[in-house]
Amino acid sequence: MTEPFLPFARPAISEAAIEEVVATLRSGWITTGPRVQKFEDMLTEYHGGRRALALTSATAGLHLALLALELEEGDEVITTPLTFAATLNTIVLAGGTPVLVDIVPQTLNMDIAQLEAAITPRTRAIMPVHYAGLPVDLDPLYAIAKKHSLRVIEDCAHAIGAEYNGKKLGSFGDIQVMSFHPNKNMTTGEGGAVITDDADIINKIERLRFHGIDRNAFNRFAKGGSQQYDIAYPGFKYNMMDIQAALGIHQLPELDGFIKRRAELVQNYLAAFAGWKEFILPQAPLYSHRPAWHLFTPRLTPDCPFDRDGFINAMKAENIGIGLHYQSTHTFSWYANEYGWQPTDFMNSLAAGNHIVSLPLFPTMTEAEQNRVIKTLEKLFKKA
Numbered sequence: 280m281t282e283p284f285l286p287f288a289r290p291a292i293s294e295a296a297i298e299e300v301v302a303t304l305r306s307g308w309i310t311t312g313p314r315v316q317k318f319e320d321m322l323t324e325y326h327g328g329r330r331a332l333a334l335t336s337a338t339a340g341l342h343l344a345l346l347a348l349e350l351e352e353g354d355e356v357i358t359t360p361l362t363f364a365a366t367l368n369t370i371v372l373a374g375g376t377p378v379l380v381d382i383v384p385q386t387l388n389m390d391i392a393q394l395e396a397a398i399t400p401r402t403r404a405i406m407p408v409h410y411a412g413l414p415v416d417l418d419p420l421y422a423i424a425k426k427h428s429l430r431v432i433e434d435c436a437h438a439i440g441a442e443y444n445g446k447k448l449g450s451f452g453d454i455q456v457m458s459f460h461p462n463k464n465m466t467t468g469e470g471g472a473v474i475t476d477d478a479d480i481i482n483k484i485e486r487l488r489f490h491g492i493d494r495n496a497f498n499r500f501a502k503g504g505s506q507q508y509d510i511a512y513p514g515f516k517y518n519m520m521d522i523q524a525a526l527g528i529h530q531l532p533e534l535d536g537f538i539k540r541r542a543e544l545v546q547n548y549l550a551a552f553a554g555w556k557e558f559i560l561p562q563a564p565l566y567s568h569r570p571a572w573h574l575f576t577p578r579l580t581p582d583c584p585f586d587r588d589g590f591i592n593a594m595k596a597e598n599i600g601i602g603l604h605y606q607s608t609h610t611f612s613w614y615a616n617e618y619g620w621q622p623t624d625f626m627n628s629l630a631a632g633n634h635i636v637s638l639p640l641f642p643t644m645t646e647a648e649q650n651r652v653i654k655t656l657e658k659l660f661k662k663a
């Protein structure tokens with residue numbers, strides 16, 4: 280009998296969250312309103328009182344955070360090539376020029392040892408990506424940022440709930456951007472947030488996320504609200520809806536439990552695959568941290584009997600979904616043409632991007648489901 284399809288990710292939505300969405304639909308107010316306000320307050324509290332601004336996505340968050348820096352043509356933003364397209368795209372869309380620093384092969388995070396050499400007189404910001412929810416080494420990164428007077432926008436799309444040196448990402452530093460896409464550590468359907476304590480950035484993002492208007496729709500249309508507003512500069516339509524926040528209000532209290540379950544599942548995978556010559560396994564960094572393990576991404580070695588496409592197809596034939604996070608962004612045609620990047624310019628990212636696979640990992644994954652993945656791999660790799 281064929282087993283049911285096992286996706287590589289699946290959101291964990293409680294009955295309470297479903298009821299809250301239904302209550303929102305019945306409430307007469309479904310776009311940005313009291314539930315977004317409540318969700319922002321909860322996110323702010325979760326991040327040690329630093330202000331959270333809820334948005335339609337992390338992409339919107341990166342875009343607005345970069346726009347708030349008011350980049351000028353030729354201004355450079357440093358990031359890594361092994362990331363989702365949104366990281367580089369938003370730099371370009373905000374008028375900046377992306378500059379890449381390769382990753383370290385163990386964690387797939389930015390190689391901080393190479394960071395300072397990438398800084399030029401045009402550098403304005405550093406945008407580290409906490410890949411797979413493993414925190415980047417932030418102490419040396421912020422020391423370099425301070426030395427060169429650079430802003431830092433942390434791409435925390437994978438990393439809400441992760442900790443560095445005993446502190447939650449988002450509870451310290453400059454600007455952080457979270458994602459609530461369904462595959463992420465917690466979800467609002469689609470959604471994202473910017474976290475910061477910089478009053479100027481908060482002010483700009485509050486306006487930019489809603490057309491540049493200085494009051495949100497709820498304030499205007501609610502009883503007692505004023506219909507008048509000003510536009511200081513044109514903005515976007517990036518405001519989160521109450522329908523989305525209804526999910527977030529119930530997801531956030533569950534986040535720490537989700538992360539704990541992800542860590543257990545990753546430990547099971549690491550134990551099962553220890554010593555396998557077909558995989559290079561992800562390695563947590565040596566400094567003090569709590570990983571959020573958004574992804575579990577082994578790399579296929581030459582000893583693997585399949586190339587990457589063959590592997591993904593073989594698992595698909597077994598009804599198991601495999602993700603690909605990510606093809607190195609410097610190899611995409613627009614970026615290679617625009618910046619003259621050669622595939623071999625960022626060798627670690629190229630190698631990872633060509634051989635990486637994301638195995639199923641999500642908090643509601645059962646022991647039986649994980650054993651099925653492991654047994655299937657043992658079968659495909661002809662383990663005794």
Ligand SMILES: Cc1ncc(COP(=O)(O)O)c(C=O)c1O
Pocket residue numbers: 335336337338339362363365366408434436437457458459460470471
């Ligand atoms: C590293 C990284 N940054 C940004 C994003 C964009 O997130 P969103 O889908 O919420 O816009 C993603 C999404 O996958 C991501 O993986």
